[in-house]
Amino acid sequence: MFRIFGTVTIKETGERVPNLVVAAFETDGPEFDLDRLAATTGKTWADRIGSVLTDTNGRFELEFETAEFQRDQEARPDLVILVLAPEDSRSVKEPSPLTPRERNPDRAPPD
Numbered sequence: 839m840f841r842i843f844g845t846v847t848i849k850e851t852g853e854r855v856p857n858l859v860v861a862a863f864e865t866d867g868p869e870f871d872l873d874r875l876a877a878t879t880g881k882t883w884a885d886r887i888g889s890v891l892t893d894t895n896g897r898f899e900l901e902f903e904t905a906e907f908q909r910d911q912e913a914r915p916d917l918v919i920l921v922l923a924p925e926d927s928r929s930v931k932e933p934s935p936l937t938p939r940e941r942n943p944d945r946a947p948p949d
Contacts, residue, residue, distance in 0.1 A: 843899040846892050846921055854896030859922045861889035862900050864915045884918060889931070
């Protein structure tokens with residue numbers, strides 16, 4: 839059993855931030871491409887381990903079994919943790935970030 843936990847704070851003030859989406863992904867390698875994640879809703883580059891909202895004190899915790907990442911006989915998972923504002927995420931259950939066009943269609947750059 840693995841456990842990912844922490845507290846989301848504002849760096850400059852130390853203020854804890856509630857109600858943010860925290861999502862953990864097990865990647866297929868060390869590279870991370872946020873643009874690919876935003877454009878993908880399937881499991882092409884990473885498998886979602888889980889996602890939660892931070893509590894009123896900015897804390898979060900996710901637990902997962904080792905079997906979720908040991909398909910390739912890895913000793914440890916290659917993890918990517920995303921912290922998103924709820925309005926910038928598809929949902930808590932599908933926590934990939936929205937594309938710039940989806941976030942703000944009127945101000946998005948042209949294709």
